Structure formats: structure tokens, C-alpha cells
Amino acid sequence: MTKADIIDGKAFAARLRESISARVARLEAAHGLTPGLAVVLVGNDPASEVYVRNKARQTREVGMASFEHRLAAETSEAELLALVERLNRDPAVHGILVQLPLPEQISEAAVIGAIDPAKDVDGFHVVNAGLLMTGGEGMVPCTPRGCMMLLRDRLGDLSGLRAIVVGRSNIVGKPMAHLLLREHCTVTVAHSRTRDLAAECRRADILVAAVGRPEMIRGDWIKPGATVIDVGINRVPAPEKGEGKTRLVGDVAFDEALAVAGAITPVPGGVGPMTIATLLDNTLIAACRQIGVDPATLSG
Ligand code: GUN
Numbered sequence: 001m002t003k004a005d006i007i008d009g010k011a012f013a014a015r016l017r018e019s020i021s022a023r024v025a026r027l028e029a030a031h032g033l034t035p036g037l038a039v040v041l042v043g044n045d046p047a048s049e050v051y052v053r054n055k056a057r058q059t060r061e062v063g064m065a066s067f068e069h070r071l072a073a074e075t076s077e078a079e080l081l082a083l084v085e086r087l088n089r090d091p092a093v094h095g096i097l098v099q100l101p102l103p104e105q106i107s108e109a110a111v112i113g114a115i116d117p118a119k120d121v122d123g124f125h126v127v128n129a130g131l132l133m134t135g136g137e138g139m140v141p142c143t144p145r146g147c148m149m150l151l152r153d154r155l156g157d158l159s160g161l162r163a164i165v166v167g168r169s170n171i172v173g174k175p176m177a178h179l180l181l182r183e184h185c186t187v188t189v190a191h192s193r194t195r196d197l198a199a200e201c202r203r204a205d206i207l208v209a210a211v212g213r214p215e216m217i218r219g220d221w222i223k224p225g226a227t228v229i230d231v232g233i234n235r236v237p238a239p240e241k242g243e244g245k246t247r248l249v250g251d252v253a254f255d256e257a258l259a260v261a262g263a264i265t266p267v268p269g270g271v272g273p274m275t276i277a278t279l280l281d282n283t284l285i286a287a288c289r290q291i292g293v294d295p296a297t298l299s300g
Pocket of ligand 1: 246
């Protein structure tokens with residue numbers, strides 16, 4: 001039985017961070033600018049705390065300025081909007097990320113809509129979503145951008161390949177579908193109402209799983225030799241590790257997929273590490289554009 005290659009997202013992300021560090025240093029030397037990323041966390045969701053801490057640490061490690069804003073869980077929408085306005089006007093801040101989810105008294109759409117699209121390093125603002133859809137140059141959401149980098153690295157030219165995206169969220173599924181379309185794939189977007197999902201998946205040369213359901217995609221749903229990108233990060237009980245222990249699994253049944261796919265991203269160590277690296281890259285791109293520098297001129 002053939003065994004799929006494992007796509008090492010952790011190593012790819014480490015190389016990307018090295019390239020970002022070098023480009024940040026060149027931007028500083030040539031234009032005297034240090035890119036700055038502001039991360040806003042409202043409340044104290046433990047998972048969000050971990051993400052925000054990691055983002056801040058990695059931001060500093062690549063030589064950028066990190067601004068952390070921690071607000072109480074009972075913060076009003078008006079207070080958060082006032083902070084966003086302040087960050088929009090702050091010339092030291094080139095990227096703004098408001099960690100989601102937000103407490104229920106705050107409208108996520110209102111907050112995302114208030115971020116200056118030029119500083120929207122998440123790519124969630126409707127202006128950036130629209131630019132992605134129409135082939136313009138906006139900010140591209142971090143996770144799908146990371147998935148595309150892994151696919152391009154593995155496959156080179158994606159023209160004409162059949163791709164399926166399982167999941168239709170605004171954060172991953174929909175932008176992923178548009179990015180694949182931009183690379184000339186034939187794209188299917190599947191979701192919870194899709195009929196015969198297994199058969200749809202089996203036609204795809206590229207399968208991107210972004211549903212948030214542990215090990216839902218089975219090995220016999222995968223076309224032999226296909227490239228599988230697993231965006232899911234699900235914590236499940238692991239009694240074999242001991243009472244009350246858990247482990248992380250993706251949306252794909254990894255061991256089954258390994259026997260069928262051509263290549264697959266593991267969980268953890270696949271797509272996850274790419275997300276923060278692409279966030280930092282987006283911040284660098286945003287900073288360049290804000291001072292009228294072509295980001296491509298920084299590449300060594
Ligand atoms: N929460 C989980 N993922 C994300 C993300 O990519 N961006 C933001 N802002 N919040 C998140």
C-alpha cells in the first residue's frame with residue numbers, strides 16, 4: 001500500500017517567518033519603518049488567550065512591533081469601536097486583528113466593518129472579501145492563504161485541477177474557494193446540505209476540509225493520489241492516554257487518508273502553524289502598501 005507524503009506546515013511556516021524577518025529588516029533599512037500589529041482580545045476565553053500570546057510573541061520575533069489590547073468581557077460595542085477608530089488613526093499600527101469570537105453584546109459585523117480595510121490583516125472586511133472575489137489586491141484571510149502556499153509548494157501549477165472545499169465559512173471555506181478559482185481550479189464548495197458528499201470528495205484532486213467535525217472525511221472518500229489539506233483542529237477524548245486526557249484531530253481520518261492520498265497535512269503541525277505566519281506576512285504587506293512601497297521589492 002502506498003503512503004501519502006506528509007506536508008510539513010510547521011517547517012514551511014518557520015521558513016516563511018525567516019523570510020519575513022529578512023524583509024522586515026530590509027524595510028527598516030530602506031524606509032525606516034517598523035511594521036506594527038495590534039491584537040485586540042475582549043474577555044478571557046482560554047483558547048483565544050493562547051492564540052493572542054503566540055501572535056504577540058511571533059510578531060516580536062520577526063522584528064515587528066506588537067500592541068496588545070485586553071478588554072474586559074463586559075466591554076460595550078461602543079467602547080470597542082472607539083478603540084478600533086483609535087488604532088485606525090495610529091500611524092505605528094499597520095495591522096489590526098480583533099480576536100473572534102466576541103462577547104454576545106458586540107456585533108462582529110459592526111466591529112469588522114469599522115476596521116480600516118487597509119489595516120484589516122484578517123481580510124474579513126467586506127471590501128477585502130469583495131476584492132478577493134473580483135480579482136483585486138486586498139488583504140487575503142490568513143488560513144486560506146496558508147493553505148494555498150502549501151498547495152502551490154506541493155503541486156506547482158494548479159490549473160485545471162478539480163478542488164473541493166468542504167465547509168462554507170466566511171473565514172475559511174468561501175475565501176479558499178475563491179483562491180482556488182483564482183488559480184484556475186474547478187471548484188466545488190460542499191456543506192452540511194450537500195448530497196452524497198463522499199462521491200463529491202472522491203472526484204477531487206485537491207480536498208480542503210474545513211468543517212470542524214472530528215475525522216468526518218473518511219479514507220474511502222479520497223481520490224487516490226489526491227492532495228488533502230486538513231484545516232480542522234478538534235479536541236477529542238483520548239482515554240488511551242489516561243483518564244480525562246485529550247488529543248487533537250483534524251476533520252480528516254488521518255490514518256485512513258494516509259493509505260490513499262498523495263499528500264496530506266497532519267493535525268497538529270499542518271495548516272495551524274501557517275496561520276500566524278501568514279498573519280505576519282499580511283502585516284508586512286499592509287505596512288508596505290500604507291507607505292507606497294511594493295512588497296515585492298523587499299524579497300532577497
Ligand atoms: N478566531 C479564530 N480564528 C481567528 C482568526 O483567524 N482571526 C480572528 N480575528 N479571530 C479568530
